Amino acid sequence: MTKESSDLYPVARLAAAQEATAAAGLGALLLTPGPDLRYVTGYEALPLERLTCLVLPARGDAFLMVPRLELAAAEHSPASRLGIEFVPWEETDDPYTAVAARLGAVARVGLADRMWAMQSLRFRDALPGAEQVLAGTVLRGLRMRKSAAEVAALREAGAAIDAVHAQVPAFLKEGRTEREVGRDIAEAIIAAGHATVDFVIVGSGPNGASPHHELSDRVIRAGEPVVVDIGGRMPSGYCSDSTRVYSVGEPPAGFVKYYEVLQRAQEAACAAVRPGVPCEEIDAAAREVIAAEGYGEYFIHRTGHGIGLETHEEPYIVTGNAEPLAPGFAFSVEPGIYLPGAHGARIEDILVCTEDGGERVNHRPRELVVV
Template identity: 80%
Template sequence: MYPASRLADVQEATARSGLGALLLTPGPDLRYVSGYDALPLERLTCLAIPAEGAPFMLVPRLELPAAQHSPAGGLDLELVPWDETDDPYALVASRLPGVEKVGLADRMWAMQSLRLRAAMPGAEQVLAGTVLRELRMRKSPAEVAALREAGAAIDAVHRQVPLFLKAGRTEREVGRDIADAIIAAGHSTVDFVIVGSGPNAASPHHELSDRVIEPGDVVVVDIGGVMPSGYCSDCTRTYAVGEAPADFLEYYEVLRRAQDAACAAVRPGVASEDVDRAARDIIAGAGYGELFIHRTGHGIGLETHEEPYIVAGNREPLEPGHAFSVEPGIYVSGRHGARIEDIVVCTEDGGERLNNESRELVVVEA
């Protein structure tokens, strides 16, 4: 999952990019390179990968055992502990003399960025994503296997949703049961739970509320978590509690065809925006174009949202190993809405869906 060779690959990519070093603090970039899921603390943890010379990781002394017992402890990597009275930013700078340009972790805290700037005033700061994005976008077979495992786990939760989704219960009550099921299915943490019922189904990122689910409601359930591997799940299905409105049933079938078409469009060399267009053309052609208000998808891996983004204007061609959501939606404000989402991986000759629960409207008893 976190091969020892990755550190050397990133160092080579850093040198090719013209940067003097990468500086990675706790977050997905650090975990991708080292396997260390470090706590995000006010005390600095920083993996420094110089274009030339030996990489090192500065860690607070009290966090040294955790770093040693993580995958980072098995790398050809010096772990440098610092004490409470040390200035860790000065320590990083002292080990990187003459560096003129550094790549900072994309999710680095502003406090850390500014203190590094003060400690290395001659070094231009850019995003580490300029080096890491290509590597992180192309998932290895082990990463795809981890995403496949995550997909199966969240599918298992969707199979249980009809047991939780009953008229008379609140969205919050249903969401609490779903969150418990996400952990029981093998995730280490719950990332998000969206239960949008009735008019709330028309809000793509609706938060759980105390709205009571009623007979005839359409309910959008969008859920995801993080597996012990660090890789994420994300899947949306739409449910009806009893008989759904007739106008909803008409556009749900359009949506299902659009999602199928976008998944079928996935193959190497196809531009990301063309996958978006495959779904959007069908929805627009049926007269619902203005009700599809977001991009078709986002990349997924160690983050729920990462590159590539499946959106108009992104001409970047898909490559084997790219993993992303395909999730068109139709939303009728004040009434109801629907979304269907699968994670798809671009393969050598097409695409593989990692979510396999039925995409038909699931009707539960009112």
């Protein structure tokens, strides 16, 4: 394992998670494959119907329940550095009752937020006296505050997706379909260093007014704005996400007018980022600019979401979230304006809260790009 990986997934994180489990009054965390397990152990386990589960009691020794056929993969993963016991189970075993027997009586357990329902129900049967809660309530404080290594991973992801946006003007041509452009973008995401493509949104003309449109066979026409929102997962496990807007030829005058408003709104929200500021105030900073110009009803989503091992995670930059920003919080700032049946626009950067402000990890120009 490289030093960079060791810094991203430090051994001390296991103890920190165990302390948080005890502080939350839980008997144990049960972490199946997904971002919670990877965060604590560094192990990117395959999500299978066969149970792989880190059992992390509030007190006592953690162990990893793993199918026999996945044992070699687990032993070659970063989890091998943690000094925990790997407990392989055979095809005819019941791993849920085995976990319950080793864990003993517990009043409350935290289940991985992305645990499959079939697994959570099996645990309910195996531990009938245990209340089930989300492990995210325990891990959120740890996962929200990124370490220096995590911030470096997000910078790397930001640079990789910036490199893809630099190529987008060459893909956007009158007469091409959104799907054709999206295929080129997906190939570029991998070529730029991502391990996987998480999403590709190419919203041309009226499709740009649907924030999560993705792709269609619609042909891009001259004079149309195109919203391009793209992201992937790096080999580190950390995610990229960035939106820019392009126009194939000169866009309509009305679009140019509200795009300038959107630029000011995004800049205002980014400028408001600093420690101690409630998340909802970042949302308000963008929303007030847009509302003041008469476009408030067309800003139909929150201003941002946290990012890390998941594209969407806490903290959420939305009205009603009074969580104060702290150094290490990483999140998107992505206000949008969407005119149904006409067109839309969104500008998105990932920011990291620093000791005295906010650092953008995306650096492509935010002006409308006419191709």
